[in-house]
Amino acid sequence: MNEEGSGERTDREELLASIRRLTIAVLDYLEQGSKDKSLDQGEKRLLSSTGTRLLRLWKSTLNDDSTDKTNGWARRRTSIVEDPAKEVP
Numbered sequence: 001m002n003e004e005g006s007g008e009r010t011d012r013e014e015l016l017a018s019i020r021r022l023t024i025a026v027l028d029y030l031e032q033g034s035k036d037k038s039l040d041q042g043e044k045r046l047l048s049s050t051g052t053r054l055l056r057l058w059k060s061t062l063n064d065d066s067t068d069k070t071n072g073w074a075r076r077r078t079s080i081v082e083d084p085a086k087e088v089p
Contacts, residue, residue: 016061023054 030047033039039047 012061012064016058019054019058019061023051023058026051026054 026047030039030044030051033047034044
């Protein structure tokens with residue numbers, strides 16, 4: 001049985017997985033470069049800001065997911081109030 005929006009959920013999960021992989025790669029590269037001193041200050045700043053942006057993007061995507069769940073709950077609740085005999089999936 002397919003849930004409505006299951007394709008969107010899969011897309012969101014893939015997006016989160018991609019953001020996570022990229023974030024880990026950037027932060028690992030920053031950590032390694034800092035340890036072996038192969039990065040100059042400009043590269044460190046660039047990687048740090050990129051990592052920060054990726055973490056914000058990840059958080060934003062997660063917040064969008066919780067907002068979507070809340071909106072879905074509100075739509076179901078509204079449909080029950082409007083038509084109590086209507087079956088909710």
